[in-house]
Amino acid sequence: MKFALAGNPNCGKTTLFNSLTGATAHVGNWPGVTVDKREGIYKKLEEKVSIIDLPGIYSLSPYTPEEVVSRNFILDEKPDCIINVVDATNLERNLYLTTQVLEIDVPVVIALNMMDALRSSGSKIKVVDIEKAFGVRCVEISALKNQGLDELMKVAYSEARRPRRGMSVLANSRISRVIEETTNKLNEEKIESPLFHAIKLIENDEIEIKMHPEIAKGVEELKTKEPKDEFGGDYEAIVADQRYKYISEHFANTVIKSQDDSGVTKSDKIDKVLTHRIWGIPIFLAIMFIVFHLTFSEDLLFLNGIFGLEIKNEGFINFLTGMGAEFDEETGAIIPLAGIPSLGVFLQNWMGWLTGAIIDLFRGFMPEGTWYTGLVCDGILTGLDSIFSFLPQIILLFLFISILEDSGYMARVAFIMDRAFRKFGLSGKAFIPLLMGFGCSVPAMMGAKTLEDEKERDMTIRLTPFFSCGAKAPTWAMLAVAVAGSFLGDIFVFSIYLLGIVVAIIAAIIMKAFSKNYDVPPFIMELPSYHAPQFRNLMAHLWDKAKHFVVKASTIITAAIILIWFLSSFSWAFWEGLVDDIDESILASLGKVLQYFFWPLGWAQGAEGWKFSVATITGLIAKEDVVATMAQLGLCDEAGETISFALSNSRIYAFAAYNLFTFPCFAAIATAKSESSKKAFPITLAFWFFGSYVISLFVFLIGLTFEVAWWVGLIVVLVLAGAVVLAGLLVSKRKKLQQA
Ligand code: GDP
Ligand code: MG
Numbered sequence: 246m247k248f249a250l251a252g253n254p255n256c257g258k259t260t261l262f263n264s265l266t267g268a269t270a271h272v273g274n275w276p277g278v279t280v281d282k283r284e285g286i287y288k289k290l291e292e293k294v295s296i297i298d299l300p301g302i303y304s305l306s307p308y309t310p311e312e313v314v315s316r317n318f319i320l321d322e323k324p325d326c327i328i329n330v331v332d333a334t335n336l337e338r339n340l341y342l343t344t345q346v347l348e349i350d351v352p353v354v355i356a357l358n359m360m361d362a363l364r365s366s367g368s369k370i371k372v373v374d375i376e377k378a379f380g381v382r383c384v385e386i387s388a389l390k391n392q393g394l395d396e397l398m399k400v401a402y403s404e405a406r407r408p409r410r411g412m413s414v415l416a417n418s419r420i421s422r423v424i425e426e427t428t429n430k431l432n433e434e435k436i437e438s439p440l441f442h443a444i445k446l447i448e449n450d451e452i453e454i455k456m457h458p459e460i461a462k463g464v465e466e467l468k469t470k471e472p473k474d475e476f477g478g479d480y481e482a483i484v485a486d487q488r489y490k491y492i493s494e495h496f497a498n499t500v501i502k503s504q505d506d507s508g509v510t511k512s513d514k515i516d517k518v519l520t521h522r523i524w525g526i527p528i529f530l531a532i533m534f535i536v537f538h539l540t541f542s543e544d545l546l547f548l549n550g551i552f553g554l555e556i557k558n559e560g561f562i563n564f565l566t567g568m569g570a571e572f573d574e575e576t577g578a579i580i581p582l583a584g585i586p587s588l589g590v591f592l593q594n595w596m597g598w599l600t601g602a603i604i605d606l607f608r609g610f611m612p613e614g615t616w617y618t619g620l621v622c623d624g625i626l627t628g629l630d631s632i633f634s635f636l637p638q639i640i641l642l643f644l645f646i647s648i649l650e651d652s653g654y655m656a657r658v659a660f661i662m663d664r665a666f667r668k669f670g671l672s673g674k675a676f677i678p679l680l681m682g683f684g685c686s687v688p689a690m691m692g693a694k695t696l697e698d699e700k701e702r703d704m705t706i707r708l709t710p711f712f713s714c715g716a717k718a719p720t721w722a723m724l725a726v727a728v729a730g731s732f733l734g735d736i737f738v739f740s741i742y743l744l745g746i747v748v749a750i751i752a753a754i755i756m757k758a759f760s761k762n763y764d765v766p767p768f769i770m771e772l773p774s775y776h777a778p779q780f781r782n783l784m785a786h787l788w789d790k791a792k793h794f795v796v797k798a799s800t801i802i803t804a805a806i807i808l809i810w811f812l813s814s815f816s817w818a819f820w821e822g823l824v825d826d827i828d829e830s831i832l833a834s835l836g837k838v839l840q841y842f843f844w845p846l847g848w849a850q851g852a853e854g855w856k857f858s859v860a861t862i863t864g865l866i867a868k869e870d871v872v873a874t875m876a877q878l879g880l881c882d883e884a885g886e887t888i889s890f891a892l893s894n895s896r897i898y899a900f901a902a903y904n905l906f907t908f909p910c911f912a913a914i915a916t917a918k919s920e921s922s923k924k925a926f927p928i929t930l931a932f933w934f935f936g937s938y939v940i941s942l943f944v945f946l947i948g949l950t951f952e953v954a955w956w957v958g959l960i961v962v963l964v965l966a967g968a969v970v971l972a973g974l975l976v977s978k979r980k981k982l983q984q985a
Contacts, residue, residue, distance in 0.1 A: 895948020
């Protein structure tokens with residue numbers, strides 16, 4: 246037997262799937278996370294039942310890939326029963342999909358999920374209302390708390406053995422005549438689920454029209470005989486309207502809210518604070534800052550910097566924190582580094598120590614000065630080491646971002662952003678895939694599919710790399726060490742992420758100003774209620790991430806490292822053996838050509854400039870390669886903790902900016918190509934190419950004004966920011982006037 250789980254995004258399908266099958270799959274809050282099909286086995290019944298977790302959808306129309314996948318699965322693979330998972334805390338909205346599923350000739354059981362949350366807010370649900378209206382069984386469950394699942398499966402099992410005819414809530418509506426006649430025609434042709442196909446034909450569904458062109462013509466004729474109404478013959482709108490009307494007529498009082506708290510749920514209360522009109526954005530920034538502080542700070546809670554506690558890393562503390570000490574060359578004294586490190590830095594110290602020990606071990610074994618010692622120790626191990634020592638920090642950052650996603654907070658961020666930037670023609674829906682970009686650009690770009698407007702989709706894909714992905718984090722962590730002394734590492738990393746977001750918003754406003762269509766679609770994404778993230782799912786997600794990282798490191802990154810090693814160890818006359826001076830290598834000669842191109846950006850100037858230029862290019866293979874290349878070329882030690890280059894802060898910032906805004910890695914470029922429209926892709930490439938150059942230049946020049954005096958820089962930044970906001974407002978005003 247085969248049961249399929251169907252339902253809206255975030256209704257808890259994957260949670261239910263995991264509870265039933267014991268598989269570990271990631272649970273997230275974005276529409277589209279479950280794009281791939283997941284299959285598992287439920288064993289507690291007389292026979293084994295395979296369970297399929299379908300992607301989350303709001304309807305069965307063919308607008309998004311998720312919808313097409315779910316619909317085709319139900320129609321073609323004919324599961325024995327569909328378990329329609331419904332978020333009981335959001336009943337009416339979820340039942341919209343139910344009304345469509347019911348039209349198919351297949352057994353259906355409704356699983357009213359999240360009953361624990363509903364009950365804890367003191368509400369109840371009149372299950373009979375739903376069973377009576379729809380004529381299918383309805384079981385209250387909590388996928389999270391494992392309640393009612395056995396009962397659900399028993400009911401589904403017995404329903405699965407009884408054939409069921411489709412039913413429609415439109416049967417008694419004003420278009421019932423058209424539906425009936427179309428259904429009859431399909432019936433004559435012996436088409437399965439005639440009712441479902443009939444209504445889709447009436448909705449002008451492209452897939453159906455292609456499948457039954459003749460009948461579609463007949464439907465058009467039937468329609469002409471119907472009286473016109475306020476929808477002007479737009480049958481898709483009529484059908485949707487009738488569904489919603491039916492739902493609100495029948496189920497408006499199905500959820501009985503507890504009287505004492507007047508329908509205000511805990512989530513509502515939290516939202517009052519977190520999505521506050523004025524404080525919403527500052528709170529978001531504060532939360533992000535805390536995340537970066539816990540991941541990148543060398544001075545936890547600013548105990549030294551601000552509170553002046555002067556904790557010294559001596560003796561046991563030093564051993565424990567792994568902070569190490571600095572050797573003062575002038576006085577010859579050993580100065581213990583001050584400060585208790587954050588969890589991220591703490592883990593990185595230990596990881597660095599571990600990987601360093603491995604390299605030393607190898608060096609001890611292998612003969613000195615041979616080419617293969619060079620390849621293994623200076624090439625592969627040094628390169629890999631530089632990435633692996635940052636693995637704990639990436640994983641930690643990922644953990645925090647997953648918690649923010651799973652708890653439902655990221656959906657709020659999209660909502661807050663929508664409210665703040667709607668004026669400028671930006672919609673919050675686009676922020677959802679963008680925020681996913683903090684993890685990895687590839688799934689983020691795929692997530693852009695959920696946006697209906699093609700222009701909006703192209704624009705979102707274009708801006709995705711600006712939301713700094715996990716693979717870029719090692720670069721920032723290493724540069725944070727380079728700016729240390731004048732700057733706190735966590736604040737530096739935070740500011741890079743912020744720069745990405747701000748530039749993305751400004752770029753979006755500019756692109757929108759040049760586009761003809763200035764309408765912002767309404768923000769209809771539902772805000773899931775807050776959940777405590779599930780430990781098991783978080784761990785499964787982190788494990789996935791770590792595995793992906795290790796696979797990537799041992800394949801393409803190692804290949805790139807070997808290539809860089811070869812190019813930097815031999816001169817054009819490679820038969821003469823290893824070069825003594827890296828400046829004579831093939832790589833140096835190539836890098837020095839690149840250096841001319843990057844020279845105006847500040848960071849590529851000077852004797853080491855070509856190395857930075859090369860590192861930037863290797864980032865195309867994988868963004869982690871930037872650090873690996875820098876370590877290989879001797880710009881930092883193999884753990885990325887000691888820096889051996891001298892760049893002013895403005896140049897370091899410009900280097901960070903270039904790497905943040907330039908082409909993403911090849912995998913992401915390929916995704917962008919397949920996900921964006923044909924017209925847009927070349928523009929996207931040009932945008933990344935020129936955009937990163939211009940922004941890096943800007944950052945360098947602005948940084949120089951800060952080097953004159955901090956207040957000069959501040960004035961320049963404020964004036965520029967003011968000009969951008971003003972221009973944005975002017976454009977949006979003019980556009981609105983034009984459209985009115
Ligand atoms: P999907 O998009 O339908 O696959 O939904 P998920 O399984 O990813 O669940 C979305 C969120 O709802 C997650 O944060 C889950 O922890 C939460 N969730 C799922 N089922 C329940 C439930 O029965 N009760 C509560 N309180 N939360 C749940
Ligand atoms: Mg899911």
